[in-house]
Amino acid sequence: MRRLLPVFVLLMLLVGTILPSAVAVAQAKLSTTNTKARHLFEKAQEQAKERDFTKALETLSILNDKFPSQGEPFVLKGSLLKAMGENQAAFEAYRAGLAKLPPSPTRSADYYTLGELAMTFGDYQTASTSYKTYLKLAPKSQKNLARAQHQLKNCDFAIKAMANPVGMTPERLGEPLNTYRFQYFPALTADNRFLLYTIRPTAEETSDENLFIAKRNDDGSFGQPVSISPLINTPYNEGASSISGDGKTLVFTSCDRPGSVGSCDLYISRRTGNNWSKPQNLGRNVNSPEWDSQPTLSADGRTLYFTSTRRGGQGQEDIYVTTLQPDDSWSIARNVGQPVNTPGKDMAPFIHASGTTLYYVTDGLIGMGGLDVYRCEMQAAGRWSEPHNLGYPLNTFENEASLFITSDNRRGFCSRSRATEPGVKQERDRPVELFGFEVPAEVRARETSTYTQGRVFDATTKKPLRADVQLYDLQTDELVQYVTSDSESGDYTVVLNEGRQYAMYAVADKYLMKSLSFDYTDKRRFDPLTLDIYLEPVRAGRSIVLNNLFFDTNQYDLKPKSRTELNRLIQFMRQYKDIQVEISGHTDDVGADSDNMVLSQNRAKSVYNYLVENEVKSSRLRFKGYGETKPLQPNDSDSHRQQNRRIEFRIL
Numbered sequence: 001m002r003r004l005l006p007v008f009v010l011l012m013l014l015v016g017t018i019l020p021s022a023v024a025v026a027q028a029k030l031s032t033t034n035t036k037a038r039h040l041f042e043k044a045q046e047q048a049k050e051r052d053f054t055k056a057l058e059t060l061s062i063l064n065d066k067f068p069s070q071g072e073p074f075v076l077k078g079s080l081l082k083a084m085g086e087n088q089a090a091f092e093a094y095r096a097g098l099a100k101l102p103p104s105p106t107r108s109a110d111y112y113t114l115g116e117l118a119m120t121f122g123d124y125q126t127a128s129t130s131y132k133t134y135l136k137l138a139p140k141s142q143k144n145l146a147r148a149q150h151q152l153k154n155c156d157f158a159i160k161a162m163a164n165p166v167g168m169t170p171e172r173l174g175e176p177l178n179t180y181r182f183q184y185f186p187a188l189t190a191d192n193r194f195l196l197y198t199i200r201p202t203a204e205e206t207s208d209e210n211l212f213i214a215k216r217n218d219d220g221s222f223g224q225p226v227s228i229s230p231l232i233n234t235p236y237n238e239g240a241s242s243i244s245g246d247g248k249t250l251v252f253t254s255c256d257r258p259g260s261v262g263s264c265d266l267y268i269s270r271r272t273g274n275n276w277s278k279p280q281n282l283g284r285n286v287n288s289p290e291w292d293s294q295p296t297l298s299a300d301g302r303t304l305y306f307t308s309t310r311r312g313g314q315g316q317e318d319i320y321v322t323t324l325q326p327d328d329s330w331s332i333a334r335n336v337g338q339p340v341n342t343p344g345k346d347m348a349p350f351i352h353a354s355g356t357t358l359y360y361v362t363d364g365l366i367g368m369g370g371l372d373v374y375r376c377e378m379q380a381a382g383r384w385s386e387p388h389n390l391g392y393p394l395n396t397f398e399n400e401a402s403l404f405i406t407s408d409n410r411r412g413f414c415s416r417s418r419a420t421e422p423g424v425k426q427e428r429d430r431p432v433e434l435f436g437f438e439v440p441a442e443v444r445a446r447e448t449s450t451y452t453q454g455r456v457f458d459a460t461t462k463k464p465l466r467a468d469v470q471l472y473d474l475q476t477d478e479l480v481q482y483v484t485s486d487s488e489s490g491d492y493t494v495v496l497n498e499g500r501q502y503a504m505y506a507v508a509d510k511y512l513m514k515s516l517s518f519d520y521t522d523k524r525r526f527d528p529l530t531l532d533i534y535l536e537p538v539r540a541g542r543s544i545v546l547n548n549l550f551f552d553t554n555q556y557d558l559k560p561k562s563r564t565e566l567n568r569l570i571q572f573m574r575q576y577k578d579i580q581v582e583i584s585g586h587t588d589d590v591g592a593d594s595d596n597m598v599l600s601q602n603r604a605k606s607v608y609n610y611l612v613e614n615e616v617k618s619s620r621l622r623f624k625g626y627g628e629t630k631p632l633q634p635n636d637s638d639s640h641r642q643q644n645r646r647i648e649f650r651i652l
């Protein structure tokens with residue numbers, strides 16, 4: 001079976017080394033007239049031409065020791081070390097050699113190389129000086145001029161960023177996490193109970209990527225990570241992945257599977273109870289004949305962002321988006337476009353649970369020199385704002401690979417390469433580990449999220465129900481989340497954003513909808529909720545309270561944000577064409593009894609009128625006001641009085 005490199009290795013290769021692997025040995029001459037020095041230098045050059053780099057380096061070391069003032073041997077040594085992948089030693093040799101030589105147009109390429117090497121180790125001062133010298137000496141036709149100018153801007157940015165750090169340096173997560181050679185692309189459920197990430201045990205190219213999941217303990221630590229499912233982890237690579245806020249939808253990358261569309265494709269699996277379904281390829285609307293990877297799901301699992309190298313993009317790798325359609329198909333993926341995508345590499349997107357802030361890595365913008373993490377915010381008409389660099393120390397001279405920020409905006413997770421170990425020369429072989437950090441204000445998503453979760457039951461049998469749970473923004477009447485409760489357990493999780501007022505509906509066939517209201521316009525009350533929902537069968541005598549109808553005090557005109565609830569009632573009446581209902585109005589005990597009776601009657605009539613005006617037959621409806629005669633609670637507190645002020649919807 002042909003195997004492709006794992007997803008994270010592919011990321012490193014796509015990033016690429018910025019330095020060539022071959023070496024051209026120029027016929028440079030030493031500035032000294034010393035015959036022995038010249039002989040050693042010529043010998044080293046000849047050995048290098050014959051590709052015997054080891055012998056050439058030995059000769060150059062002797063020359064460096066005996067004639068340390070000569071710069072040319074150090075530069076040649078640097079070029080050989082660079083060709084062998086010994087970048088740290090190459091950097092030191094180039095720096096030492098060029099410091100001993102006067103600037104010359106014939107050395108312009110060496111200054112460029114020193115600048116590139118300096119960037120890989122975060123020596124921005126050396127890099128800046130080297131690029132400036134290169135730009136002064138190089139011919140105007142030199143192909144690297146534009147990159148040098150870009151890198152010089154990166155140096156200026158990085159020096160300022162390091163002088164003004166944003167937040168604290170991420171800290172390595174302790175055991176039992178980080179027990180493999182590589183672990184990356186962390187993602188959490190909305191309640192932060194489960195951590196999903198990719199592991200790869202060894203640096204061997206045949207080492208298999210798999211998805212592991214760790215459950216959070218009561219003390220906040222994570223338990224022993226385990227394979228997510230034998231149906232998902234296979235002999236093929238299961239790489240970068242994302243999980244929906246409720247932990248029931250998984251999208252992941254797998255490479256070279258039978259029937260795949262491209263080299264690496266995106267697959268989907270759904271969880272029922274404790275079992276994951278057999279993964280399905282997301283198909284040609286999403287996957288391309290090229291490389292598709294690094295998915296991130298919206299909280300409800302219905303919007304998917306990912307990275308692709310398909311043709312027609314803005315640059316080398318671009319970010320694309322697709323949405324789940326009413327028929328459960330995915331829309332044709334579209335390029336997110338500018339300003340997110342650039343002519344460079346745009347990768348590893350992460351959409352925050354709020355849905356309003358996108359994070360991703362790119363080298364196409366000014367930053368620390370490699371792949372940096374940027375954030376942008378959703379604006380009107382679905383456009384994204386200009387990307388903003390997250391600054392130092394979340395961004396460093398290293399290539400950043402992935403980022404995740406919890407729904408409550410408090411905790412962040414990322415993966416980072418560990419410092420090179422003895423004998424590890426290639427960047428892709430360096431251990432990669434999971435890190436965590438407290439999220440500084442400048443990095444947080446625009447909106448903080450919380451969640452409500454619980455179970456949906458049949459109100460009569462008390463058995464769990466599979467129901468659609470839909471969340472609407474009452475200001476815009478927009479459906480912002482749509483999840484389904486688990487058919488075995490009834491579990492559901494819905495994410496809510498601060499500063500919003502929501503209507504939430506639980507809906508199942510042959511059941512009355514459940515109407516719930518969440519008002520988070522007051523940010524002081526923004527804690528997770530546990531809320532079980534009981535659905536009443538569509539049966540004579542059963543009723544529901546309509547919690548998202550709004551009136552001004554002592555008024556009966558429906559406020560505009562009531563339209564979400566009213567339109568749901570119209571849908572219900574169209575679905576169940578044979579039922580008749582009573583719309584009943586109720587008040588608390590404040591005010592005169594007669595006034596309350598009139599007010600409740602008029603409020604019920606307002607609802608009745610709206611339905612009739614929207615083609616619900618009047619013969620199926622009646623309305624009645626009960627005033628304060630049928631309280632749900634004693635009128636002894638503000639909260640109880642609020643419950644008593646209501647409109648009910650009862651099956652006749």
